[in-house]
Amino acid sequence: MVLNDAEIGVPYTIIDIQTDDIELNAFMRRLGCYSGQSVVVISRNRRGCVASILNNRYSLDADIASSIII
DSSP states (O other): OBGGGOOBTOEEEOOEEOOSOHHHHHHHHHHTOOTTOEEEEEEEETTEEEEEETTEEEEEEHHHHHHEEO
């Protein structure tokens, strides 16, 4: 399942980040978004979602959220 399909308020564990973009992958790791890390979707809108990773809130667009496998 991808982060776009996650239920709001439910903690999930990130399994993988599926992207061929090396810069995006490095950016996600700097945010703390990597395999084994916990993530919770706080809210959702048309353009993506707001997620909590390592007690920080990030606004993720739909393309990035769909690359996060939980």
